[in-house]
Amino acid sequence: MITIVSQSGSATVQDLGRHGALRWGVGTAGAMDPLALAGGNLLVGNEENAAALEIQVFPYEIRFEHDCVFALTGADCGASLDGEPLLPWASASAQSGAVLRFELPRPSLAPAARAYLCVAGGIDVPLALGSRSTQLRGAFGGFEGRALGQGDCLPIGADRGSNGAPIGAGLVPPALAMPLAIDDFPAIRVLPAAEYDRFTEASRKAFWDEPWKVTPQSDRYGFRLSGPNLVPKAPMEMRSHGIVPGVIQVPPDGQPIVQMRDAQPSGGYPKIGTVIEADLWRLGQAPIGSRFRFVETDWEGALAADQECRTWLASVKRQLRLSAASQVKR
């Protein structure tokens, strides 16, 4: 059992997402940084898709109500357990009653905005449509279909993996293991979308060449970006149609919105591009006020990027298993 101590909102229970339900208009939800969630789960011996806590507003405090093995991934928040500093992207053990505190994300060598708390056994909330992710819009899934509040108690699963890595094991964060930058800006790969050619050549060029800034109007539903104005060749009126996380819409004001995990499953704005699935974690961790660049890719490039993420996860799994086996007992 974990008790939420902090009052600040917007922390939710997430797993890797609710897939296969878009046909019913139910968006995927899921962690904004799925690699951090999966990596944290592997560190504590869970399956990759176990439910975890995604924290977006800091400082944040939780209390362990029983002995627990846990891992912190995502943003480096200078976290501490009963005041003792913890290393980021590593597992640790807590005794019953211990308080875990997250500070504001540090300006580390790979700045990030969201932290993940994975616990051995996973957060044991009921499955809804096959997932434990919180569906905020529909108010179901996760913990009572809502963001967590002070005093909420999260149950922890009892079924712990038998091949958990040694406590204290850590991971090189994927932002460092798989760096992607262009001209010193973090890069996000994008596939041109259906209405790409209906924007002016100048707009398309600016889309790729100019940096984009994450405005404060950015959250799990979507990121509003500020940058060059994207102008269609002619005004476009479209019927609402199905969209997925990553779709970059251009509303009439010319400033794009990237749909994120809690996006509506349909929309009517023209789409200039789609962030590839394999880079959604990069964008999902972009702090408010940070800037990045879009980089054009194609189908093959997107598949290769996806494979790179799978390979990273497979390496993590394999190497953690090896280190568990070769641990020297003192």
Next chain:
Amino acid sequence: MTLTLDQVATLSDWLAQAGLDELELTGPGLRLQLRRTAPPSEAPASQEPAQAPSFDGARTDMVRSLGIGRFLRAHPLHRDPLVQPDQLVKVGQPVALLQSGATLSPVLAPRAGIVAEITAAEGALLGWGDPVLSLWPEE
């Protein structure tokens, strides 16, 4: 409970201002001894042992690697190393990291002590039993 070098320096200043020669501080997991060797009237300009925790003898314990990996003094996300020479460390405190591909394993202080010297080279490939750093005993 740990002390930073700044806090030790402050204690040392208070010692000088109070005209005292010796201070011993104990707490959970901590024991500190300060002994002034300069007369109270002298300006404490140098970084002499009078301002450092005192210890007897030159006996250090070598902390050795318990695994294989690339030796890292700092976490990949950080610029500052985990520990510096003269830093007080607690038993079980991570003092360095070993990187093996995607994973990191911490090198833990086997006992409380003061970091004497970091003997392993940054980025060097270490094997089982290779020396990492030496620790003065806590006393």
